[in-house]
Amino acid sequence: MPDDLSLRVTPQPVRRQVEERLRDAIITSRFAPGEHLSDRMLCDLFGVSRGVIREAVRLLEAEGLIHVVPNRGPFVAYLSAAEATQVYEVRAVLEALAGQGFAERASAEEIAELRAVYEELAATRPGSDRLVLLGLKRRFYDVMLRGCRNAYVARMLDQLLNRNSQLRATTLSDPTRLPQTIIEIRRIVEAVERRDRDGAWEACRDHVMQAARVALRILNEQAAMASRAAETAAD
CATH class of the missing domain: 1.20.120.530 (GntR ligand-binding domain-like)
Incomplete structure (x- = not known):
């Protein structure tokens, strides 16, 4: 799991910053395909609320970068x-x-x-x-x-x-x-x-x-x- 404090964000606008940095972490393979992206882990990593995390996850799910499994949560999407x-x-x-x-x-x-x-x-x-x-x-x-x-x-x-x-x-x-x-x-x-x-x-x-x-x-x-x-x- 990435532990780089540079991932933390500051306000203005928080949701957009989280979206961009989470996307960057996925496309550079800092989060590997199939890796579980729990709310708690992402909240701690980015230093933001669960609501902000869930909105960013929804946006990246729409892009195909994240796959949400019912009752299990979001995972980095894997391409067959x-x-x-x-x-x-x-x-x-x-x-x-x-x-x-x-x-x-x-x-x-x-x-x-x-x-x-x-x-x-x-x-x-x-x-x-x-x-x-x-x-x-x-x-x-x-x-x-x-x-x-x-x-x-x-x-x-x-x-x-x-x-x-x-x-x-x-x-x-x-x-x-x-x-x-x-x-x-x-x-x-x-x-x-x-x-x-x-x-x-x-x-x-x-x-x-x-x-x-x-x-x-x-x-x-x-x-x-x-x-x-x-x-x-x-x-």
């Missing part, structure tokens, strides 16, 4: 391989639209900002802190969503990326994924620098599909291991 497949299918289209819009409408300053984030990512190495890597990817998308100049795509993709956070952490657990990710991100950056809308579309879509391939392989392997363990325990 089947659900992950659907998430990646939608994300591939939205991300391609964002990349295409960025190539067409981003300012020169925003393109330079995207390049700068890529250079930071390219300087990392396998084994780097996962939270640092996730933070760099988050910054990359923040720039892209701002520069694509499509509020609907930005809003939907931002919510989907939050839901997809567990999967990004999963793919980064594969030691071969980071070098390939850097290559894929470079293709996106180079396409937008050329103002190549079709190239940006293809590069973004390919990046998502490659990530999907790795994540689904790992999820299926984990499911198979869990099934074998259950069978062994039943013998």
